[in-house]
Amino acid sequence: MARKEHLLFKFILLIFYIFSFGCSQPKDQKVDLSQIPNDTIVLINARLKLQNGVYYFGSKPYSGFIKELYETETLKSIGSYFQGKQHGLTKTFFPNAKLETERNYKDGIGYGRHFGYWQNGNKKFDFIYINDKREGIQKQWYESGSQYYELSFTNDQENGMQKAWRENGKPFINYEVKDGVRYGLQKSALCYTLKNEKIK
Numbered sequence: 001m002a003r004k005e006h007l008l009f010k011f012i013l014l015i016f017y018i019f020s021f022g023c024s025q026p027k028d029q030k031v032d033l034s035q036i037p038n039d040t041i042v043l044i045n046a047r048l049k050l051q052n053g054v055y056y057f058g059s060k061p062y063s064g065f066i067k068e069l070y071e072t073e074t075l076k077s078i079g080s081y082f083q084g085k086q087h088g089l090t091k092t093f094f095p096n097a098k099l100e101t102e103r104n105y106k107d108g109i110g111y112g113r114h115f116g117y118w119q120n121g122n123k124k125f126d127f128i129y130i131n132d133k134r135e136g137i138q139k140q141w142y143e144s145g146s147q148y149y150e151l152s153f154t155n156d157q158e159n160g161m162q163k164a165w166r167e168n169g170k171p172f173i174n175y176e177v178k179d180g181v182r183y184g185l186q187k188s189a190l191c192y193t194l195k196n197e198k199i200k
Helices: 002-021
Strands: 040-042 048-051 054-057 064-069 075-082 085-093 099-106 112-117 123-130 136-141 147-154 160-165 171-178 181-186
Antiparallel strands (some): 085 099, 099 112, 112 123, 123 136, 147 160, 160 171, 171 181
């Protein structure tokens, strides 16, 4: 039974990659999963140890899938690992089994698209990383579904148009960055979330 469940997860994972990244993701952001075996173990397995950021099963770096469960036995997270490091897709879930995050990794670092969702199902964020650095358009939304910000990065540095809105839709930043210099409206720093124009 466990084998069938794992094969079903692998099939769903494959379909997700095809539709989410097959056409829209640049070739250099794709992660090779061909060397990851179909093995799945639970995070609390006594033989699984985390040492210096690498998971070992016994004395060898672990390759396969690691899942974590809530006390209710529902799935909390599942991710693929190669040579002990996150490699490929990791998903986390709320206690009610709704999807919380989808994050991609390559050799243990953030790589490619990362998505987050509020418990009500609305999208929370859509980030892009290359070698753990922000790259391209980064987006985030309020729980209500209205957009919070849309920022542009190159090699983890602001570059291009930077925009953010209060939950009522009014802009509170709108500036452009060129060669490290900001031009435009800069009312607030993006270090907190605004709700009803108050710090949340």
